[in-house]
Amino acid sequence: MAHCERGDEYIVGQSAHTYRYEGGGAAVLGSIQPQPIENAADGSLPLEKISAAIKADDFHFARSKLLALENTIGGKVLPADYVLKATELARERGLATHLDGARLFNAAVATDTSLKQLCLPFDSVSLCFSKAWAHPSARHWWALKH
Numbered sequence: 276m277a278h279c280e281r282g283d284e285y286i287v288g289q290s291a292h293t294y295r296y297e298g299g300g301a302a303v304l305g306s307i308q309p310q311p312i313e314n315a316a317d318g319s320l321p322l323e324k325i326s327a328a329i330k331a332d333d334f335h336f337a338r339s340k341l342l343a344l345e346n347t348i349g350g351k352v353l354p355a356d357y358v359l360k361a362t363e364l365a366r367e368r369g370l371a372t373h374l375d376g377a378r379l380f381n382a383a384v385a386t387d388t389s390l391k392q393l394c395l396p397f398d399s400v401s402l403c404f405s406k407a408w409a410h411p412s413a414r415h416w417w418a419l420k421h
């Protein structure tokens with residue numbers, strides 16, 4: 276809702292938590308239409324599918340405003356080079372970018388990458404305090420690293 280108005284839409288994976296598991300929250304709370312795309316086996320949204328899903332500027336259509344990715348997704352870390360390409364594509368096409376990073380600590384630990392690095396390509400990020408963030412081993416890792 277920080278990125279979209281009523282009648283805007285966000286591009287999101289079919290298996291993304293925000294689309295699949297939140298009771299239609301974006302639509303219910305924000306009047307934001309999801310434009311789901313089938314996730315590839317590695318959890319990514321293929322760039323050509325993102326590109327094809329962005330709607331033309333025409334008042335018949337919802338306004339494509341946001342690309343939402345999730346990392347990790349389905350237990351998989353999104354490849355870093357993919358994240359850069361997808362967010363760059365979104366920016367080129369005038370879309371904002373959001374990362375559902377509820378499980379981003381898992382990605383940070385799995386790839387030995389800082390949270391900052393994982394968050395940098397995005398306009399906004401959400402983290403979840405009830406998931407890996409709260410796990411003692413994640414806190415231990417965080418304390419060692421930073």
Ligand SMILES: *Cc1c(COP(=O)(O)O)cnc(C)c1O
Binds near residue numbers: 406
């Ligand atoms: C748990 C989870 C959420 C929701 O987080 P809450 O803090 O429980 O609302 C969103 N996205 C992903 C990927 C999650 O695992």
